Amino acid sequence: MTTAKFITFEGIDGAGKSTHLSFVADLLRERKKTVVVTREPGGTSLGESLRTILLHEKMHLETEALLMFAARREHIAQVIAPALERGDWVISDRFTDATFAYQGGGRKLDLQKLAALEQWVHPHLQPDLTLLFDVPLDVARARLDATRTLDKFEQEKADFFAATRAEYLRRAAEFPQRFRIIDSTQAIATIQDQLRGIIAGLDS
């Protein structure tokens, strides 16, 4: 029997990560796992209130980073840690890599300050697996433009997303043991085949 695992989905807006969340959850349920699917910012009542503020209100860039970690602290306390302690598997649509990528890469905040917050908020918790859905900016932008009204982050310019994507890829290279980079320009069915292989490898 394998122990509970913490899986995170990451990527720039429009990369396609949310498309595959329920597919991976279903794969795990087929393997008789109890799965908790959650998201950041969000996942708790307080976190969802903070999400609305974060995605729609202008604020100082350090306030934005601090609120991301405040929402995360509550999320870990109320949802992630209890689920893992119960033996449930947790899938989170974004986690701390997003703060490094968006606030560190995109907003250019000091990575050392973000690392200090990470050390404060979750010194002993890291994802077992991080699926990084990677696409060129123009592909992500075309997908977003086709589907929705854009929030504060999604309205950012190309250089913001270029820096965000670069920081994601830098972290994937820094932590190769937990990151898997998914070429999200592939067809959805092809990506699902790849995900099936990754999940089988994790749960064996």
Ligand SMILES: Nc1ncnc2c1ncn2[C@@H]1O[C@H](COP(=O)(O)OP(=O)(O)OP(=O)(O)O)[C@@H](O)[C@H]1O
């Ligand atoms: N591999 C793919 N090929 C073609 N279209 C895709 C693919 N993956 C996702 N899409 C489409 O792109 C759009 C954005 O996908 P999705 O909502 O999963 O992105 P996301 O990365 O979760 O974005 P966000 O982080 O902004 O929520 C959706 O309309 C989805 O159907």
Ligand SMILES: Cc1cn([C@H]2C[C@H](O)[C@@H](COP(=O)(O)O)O2)c(=O)[nH]c1=O
């Ligand atoms: C956790 C986290 C998220 N963000 C940004 C990234 C996205 O633009 C939104 C979340 O929206 P999604 O469509 O549900 O992915 O928030 C961020 O900037 N920093 C973070 O730590």
